[in-house]
Amino acid sequence: MNLKVRLPVFVLVMEVVMIALYAVFVTYDDNANAKMQNNETNPMDNSVYRDYPFFADVQVMIFIGFGCLLAFFRYYGFSGMVFNFLTATFTIQWAILIQGFFQFYHDGKIYLGVVNLVNAEFACAVVLISFGAVLGKTGPVQLLVLALLEVPIFSVTEWVVLKYIRINDAGGSILIHLFACYFGLGVTFVLYRPGLSKGHAKEITSYHSDILSVMGTLFLWVFWPSFNSALTLKGDDQHRAILHTFIGLCSSTITAFALSAVFNKRGKLTMADIQNVTLAGGVTVGASVDMMISPVAAYCLGIMGCTACFFGYRYLSPFLARHMKIQDQCGIHNLHGLTGLISSTAGICAILLATEETYGPSMYQIFAHRAPPEGDPRLLELQMQIPGLKPGLGRSAQEQALYQLAAIFSTIAAATVGGLITGFVMKLPFMASPSDGDCFDDELFFDMPSDFNMIPFFKLLSQSAVFQIFHA
């Protein structure tokens, strides 16, 4: 009922809008334009070969990694995986336009290449992280509205932070993880369901859904180095980003296992920890991922992020749900918020500690805003050493650190306000939010195979007398 009219109407309207906008504004960038190729163009130097491998890895993360990870509920596997698919595809085509206007627009056109797709996938990651906060409690139309509103709010924030505040954030700890987290918390705050404050009978996993979810975790784990390094400078910067992410994930993972065992009553492992907490290291290294922080620092960041994330799940999430009306379904505040804050802080420290002694002249490439401004004689000197160096803003390390701080606070503020507004829109009556009883249940949205009905039967049966007899 819910979907029969609303979903098609939404899609139809958006498709008309997008066809119009794509037709008027979107054209090929120079690397994708046949006309821009001439006898001096080497096809193998096309930007597609630098961007596409990373794009493909991020695709796997978005569609398969997130998709499986979000399918962890026993009765909500279809929805978790399939709404992720729907939301991601909608977000990406929308983000190509919206980010296009902010980042790839000149002379009246949005210039499109694979690099735009990489950016759009990042916007998509933002939406999917926010989605995690309301998983199981929102219908597909609500999710599309979430994407519809979050993408422009994110794009404006991204544009202001990158263009005016100008920060270092290669792995997106601030712009992706903090933004997505606080936006999602804003949404879920508005969508607070007092009826679910004591949980829901279907908020459980099954043997197979847990395994599926771990597979999602593994896909995210494996390709996270590509995510964190997709938009760094090429060369040694990207190389370090890969190393740091990998090391951070490794230390984070073994820490998660240890914490899971030691804080479990019976000393057993909890699958939810393995599905989520292991990944904390990937976020935590983000803000400083391309800097010369040294491998041991990445190792320690992995441990710190993992620890914060673990205790967040254990103590902070229940607290937020009970006392602040923030029902954070997947615990995004732990995996993206707390780790994002640690990461941002680490990024500031790394900026304050950066010296030419460690980085050599390429310091002014990594910290582009610290490069001397146009006309500064020091710039010419540096350009002798690094021919392509662009003029910067001549910021000191301390100044850059303050700008980072400003970016953190503005991002959180923009995300929270944006999330609250979006939450109100999603709560409007015609959004057809599922009733409390229908939450966490595929049956509301899907034609189910016949074995789905049997699952509750087994549960009843297992509690019945017959079962007790057999089981005894």
Next chain:
Amino acid sequence: MNLKVRLPVFVLVMEVVMIALYAVFVTYDDNANAKMQNNETNPMDNSVYRDYPFFADVQVMIFIGFGCLLAFFRYYGFSGMVFNFLTATFTIQWAILIQGFFQFYHDGKIYLGVVNLVNAEFACAVVLISFGAVLGKTGPVQLLVLALLEVPIFSVTEWVVLKYIRINDAGGSILIHLFACYFGLGVTFVLYRPGLSKGHAKEITSYHSDILSVMGTLFLWVFWPSFNSALTLKGDDQHRAILHTFIGLCSSTITAFALSAVFNKRGKLTMADIQNVTLAGGVTVGASVDMMISPVAAYCLGIMGCTACFFGYRYLSPFLARHMKIQDQCGIHNLHGLTGLISSTAGICAILLATEETYGPSMYQIFAHRAPPEGDPRLLELQMQIPGLKPGLGRSAQEQALYQLAAIFSTIAAATVGGLITGFVMKLPFMASPSDGDCFDDELFFDMPSDFNMIPFFKLLSQSAVFQIFHA
């Protein structure tokens, strides 16, 4: 019983044949031959680095994407996934030989490099698509015979079309999708089973098989840009192919969700639509995937292909099954036939609309047959602008369009006839086709784990009085 003799004999004979042919004919191409390397060879310029990344992506599609997608039946998951594995490995080694004779043969040898493997994987995609028409109703020996015959028929068709008719078909809409579709329909027409015209009790899915199948869809979705761009020209052509495929898939996916909801009685989503119809955009952009069609055209093609595919599943497939004895199990006519026809038509339009104004001189690289022929003064002029330009056939846009049309009809004709013949061979008594009752059942071919027997029990139980009591 079925497999104990026939499968091993088939494999043994084919292995002897292949060892003989590989020994006599197959050698390394220049890029894989140690002897051809000298002091002017730069190892990093080896063709392997251009071809292998795309090959690896296509591998994932063939083995994991198709494998999971075809495992959607509740009692036929082993067979779907494992026969896909068997058929694919057999097809590839066979296609290396057969395509080798047509495309990579000179001086008495087939020259082998990774590029041959990419071509062989495409032949493999053809066989697996055709397989979709008879899924559940054929044994492994029949499938191997299908591959044995389809590969040569495909290779001849491919060779005639590429060498004599000479067309543009970068994404393989004509040669891969249309060929595979009509071949498969030919086969299933001959293998028509009147006993199954009202369906089969085991032709159902389960909660887990549906999720598995969606995973297959996601793997195909994610790597489809690599599939469509694997054999384009390098540089901007490949760049555009990636962009178009991605955009086409995005618009196709949201359209599939909308149509699925609006045409469902209760406004719910149907998993079969999400597993199949979402992918229609990838096929539909195929024939014009490397051309300057503009991003919005790719967007519209995705919507059109998806719509045709959706209504094909809804109306055309039942019609074909009821009135034309074509039982198209996976609906390949919708996902590959209708979309392939739209794509081919779009390709012809794109050819007719192509101008030097849009493409610049590189138009004569993309539309190689429109380049002036050897000796034409215009050729020399163009070679000043594009040094490597090869002489073409001097075709006009209209001429090329007619050749495309010819290619479409000859491909469909060759595929249909080939499919019918192959169907007759597969129907021969010693092929041991499964009886109607044994269709869609893993038990015929596999030693099953003990929980498999329990599934029908649950079904019985769920219809029984005990269940009704508990469930009430």
Next chain:
Amino acid sequence: MNLKVRLPVFVLVMEVVMIALYAVFVTYDDNANAKMQNNETNPMDNSVYRDYPFFADVQVMIFIGFGCLLAFFRYYGFSGMVFNFLTATFTIQWAILIQGFFQFYHDGKIYLGVVNLVNAEFACAVVLISFGAVLGKTGPVQLLVLALLEVPIFSVTEWVVLKYIRINDAGGSILIHLFACYFGLGVTFVLYRPGLSKGHAKEITSYHSDILSVMGTLFLWVFWPSFNSALTLKGDDQHRAILHTFIGLCSSTITAFALSAVFNKRGKLTMADIQNVTLAGGVTVGASVDMMISPVAAYCLGIMGCTACFFGYRYLSPFLARHMKIQDQCGIHNLHGLTGLISSTAGICAILLATEETYGPSMYQIFAHRAPPEGDPRLLELQMQIPGLKPGLGRSAQEQALYQLAAIFSTIAAATVGGLITGFVMKLPFMASPSDGDCFDDELFFDMPSDFNMIPFFKLLSQSAVFQIFHA
């Protein structure tokens, strides 16, 4: 209980040790060090672009391929997949250090780049293969101890063989597969459990665990060419390695299907064969994977390896378990030992048959130890043809073959002794080995979802009178 103290203590101690060692010893290699970049560095020439694609593929194999493959037990899916994850992450961070000291250490520092990670993943593969011998019968602390001890023993062996014996073994048949196999057999010999000599009630699969495991096989299959070629020379050598691995896997797969059917009582396929024996070809081509052995030789190696592996599972594994107290849970002796021996033998043959006629001057790059030593006039002559050729040891083919033989025997000896010692350590009382009854059961280590308890109930039910009535 088991994990509550021991696992956290182990992890904590190791993290302290690793932080100390990383802090003191690990720094960036030149390709990852900002300071080493100057105006002559081309970022796109950074080694990360040569190593990372292969690294990413191997990552998928280690975490997802192995993870799914090892999840084949019905009641041990969590453990198989998750302990693989834990063991792999621990092994890699540990191997970065230990291998670092042997292979990447100079001037008091370990120099870290993505190439170290590739090597560490190989050490990881070694540990995970050995793990296969004791799957289901060891707890996570025991597995971490296994990794803790195996990595240094492996690294020493690798260092001695590569630095002093100096062999050709691009695909790691000797150093990876033989070492891992005999180490694992040594461990399982010591951990012999007479109580399990007649099997265990939970040593069974389920419909879903079998499918999951096949997915693991497919991921390993698809990316195996990257595994075998990750550390070859770049260019034609890597190209051949990819071709040979792919061809070997293809012939191996169809042979596995044929053998599975013909030796099954009822002519049906056995999933365990499809999960394991199909992969034998990947190991068997290993030692000669980069040589000019000709495609048909790779094809035949695939068939030979597969056949040996198949009969190993059928006859040798039961023999070893019954008469030699070697309970090889996953049959690693068949998939890695027998195939490794065939591969090593084939490598020796290929070395003996190698001539300059076939390889051209680049023979002295592939067989680096056969290059003339420093000062030999023949060296200068060759360096005219191949500018970068490094002086070798001037070995003849026969000499090199003997060194290969020496490497095989020393590797097996070192692995066996190392495995026995490690087994004794793992057997120490405080390692808390699971009791015989608790083997193959996730419940010992995990908080289980509620449907897990129901599975045995179904089993009981299915054997009960009620079931018989319904099923009849």
